[in-house]
Amino acid sequence: xxxxxxxxxxxxxxxxxxxxxxxxxxxxxxxxxxxxxxxxxxxxxxxxxxxxxxxxxxxxxxxxxxxxxxxxxxxxxxxxxxxxxxxxxxxxxxxxxxxxxxxxxxxxxxxxxxxxxxxxxxxxxxxxxxxxxxxxxxxxxxxxxxxxxxxxxxxxxxxxxxxxxxxxxxxxxxxxxxxxxxxxxxxxxxxxxxxxxxxxxxxxxxxxxxxxxxxxxxxxxxxxxxxxxxxxxxxxxxx
Ligand SMILES: NC(=O)c1ccc[n+]([C@@H]2O[C@H](COP(=O)([O-])OP(=O)(O)OC[C@H]3O[C@@H](n4cnc5c(N)ncnc54)[C@H](OP(=O)(O)O)[C@@H]3O)[C@@H](O)[C@H]2O)c1
Numbered sequence: 001x002x003x004x005x006x007x008x009x010x011x012x013x014x015x016x017x018x019x020x021x022x023x024x025x026x027x028x029x030x031x032x033x034x035x036x037x038x039x040x041x042x043x044x045x046x047x048x049x050x051x052x053x054x055x056x057x058x059x060x061x062x063x064x065x066x067x068x069x070x071x072x073x074x075x076x077x078x079x080x081x082x083x084x085x086x087x088x089x090x091x092x093x094x095x096x097x098x099x100x101x102x103x104x105x106x107x108x109x110x111x112x113x114x115x116x117x118x119x120x121x122x123x124x125x126x127x128x129x130x131x132x133x134x135x136x137x138x139x140x141x142x143x144x145x146x147x148x149x150x151x152x153x154x155x156x157x158x159x160x161x162x163x164x165x166x167x168x169x170x171x172x173x174x175x176x177x178x179x180x181x182x183x184x185x186x187x188x189x190x191x192x193x194x195x196x197x198x199x200x201x202x203x204x205x206x207x208x209x210x211x212x213x214x215x216x217x218x219x220x221x222x223x224x225x226x227x228x229x230x231x232x233x234x235x236x237x238x239x
Contacts, residue, residue, distance in 0.1 A: 002074050003219070005030040006112065007081030009039040009051060011182035012131065015208035016078060019216050021046035029072055031065060031081060056083050056108040069115045075123075076219045077116040079109045079130040079154070085184055087143040101146050106153050113157070117165060126170035129218045130158045131211075134178040134233045155229060162227035171226040173218045177211045178233035200234040 003020050007013040008030025020026045021042070028046070031054035032039040039051035052068065055061040083104045086097060113128060120126025132151045135141060140148040154174075161172035179185055179196050188196075197205050214230055231237070 001025060001076065002027045002072055003029065003076040003078065004069070004072060004074055004112075004116070005078040005080060006054070006109070007031060007033070008078070009035040009042060011184060012177075012180060012208040012211055013078075013080045014038060014042070015212045016080065016215055017042055017049060018046070019209070019212035020219075021049050023216070024048075026076075029074075033081070054081075056081060057104050062108050062111065066111060066115050069112070069119065072119075073123075074116055074119055075125055076127045077113060077129070078215060078219075079113060079128070081108075082184065085144065085147045088146070089143055090145040093146065098146055098149070102150060102153075105150050109154060110157065113161065117161065117170065120170045121165065121168045124169050126165070126168070127219050127221075128158070128161055128170070128172040129215050130154055130172070130174045131215075132174045132176040132229065134176045134231055134236070136176055136229075137231060137237065158229075159227050166223070166226055169223055171218075171221070171223055173221075173225060173227065174229040175211055175214050175218070176229055176231050176233075177206050178236060180206050180208050180211065182208065200236055202234045206232055206234065 003026050005013055005016050005028065008017040009032035017028055017030045020028050026048060028049045029052060030049060031052050033055050043049050043051055052065060054065040132155055135144060135148050136151055136155060158172045158174050178200065197203060211232055214232055
């Protein structure tokens with residue numbers, strides 16, 4: 001089985017690459033942008049992995065990845081990479097920032113998935129897993145409208161991918177984790193982290209390894225599990 005994980009050298013993506021690599025029966029392609037050292041370390045540790053440099057903000061770099069996808073014989077695509085999360089009140093945001101963020105995050109994910117689906121339909125097998133956020137389920141935190149709106153767009157696309165490709169044994173599912181400690185959240189201080197952890201019934205944050213287990217499950221799940229968005233937040237909404 002061949003897997004492509006975008007942003008698979010660091011943060012949640014790094015944990016997912018290691019999760020698949022530890023299983024032993026996968027060839028894993030992962031993209032990285034700044035984390036070239038982490039990518040090299042993963043390749044050294046797991047010979048079944050190959051890192052590919054890809055910057056979503058650079059059209060040539062994205063084209064290079066798309067060009068290579070034809071030779072990967074992919075079975076599984078994990079959409080994980082994110083170029084950043086701007087925090088700004090909606091009324092203070094420049095509409096151009098929304099467009100730029102959409103172009104940097106949604107469009108590359110859309111193009112990579114389109115390429116993968118073409119291959120999946122030919123081989124009549126494919127698993128697409130897209131990483132979203134638990135903020136989609138409740139009132140989004142103040143200042144994150146751009147981030148959450150992009151994720152909502154991907155959720156909608158993911159459902160269309162599920163419906164349009166079900167008869168080709170291609171499924172499309174999502175995971176929506178609550179906060180994890182990664183570089184994305186490194187700007188938060190200990191007190192803020194404690195507050196967020198206290199909002200989880202387990203009184204701790206979700207870990208990248210726990211999310212990786214869920215992604216791994218969806219990657220191996222039957223065709224009957226399709227169009228699902230798996231919320232990973234310790235039951236914060238029901239407990
Ligand atoms: N952390 C959380 O609390 C949380 C909660 C819910 C959902 N998520 C989601 O989890 C996913 C991973 O986020 P994370 O928490 O692991 O954050 P992260 O550590 O900031 O990871 C972001 C990933 O995207 C890659 N990336 C950054 N800029 C890029 C660019 N210009 N082109 C291509 N790739 C780029 C990074 O690669 P390099 O390191 O190589 O630059 C990195 O692997 C995201 O989709 C995020 O929305 C995170």
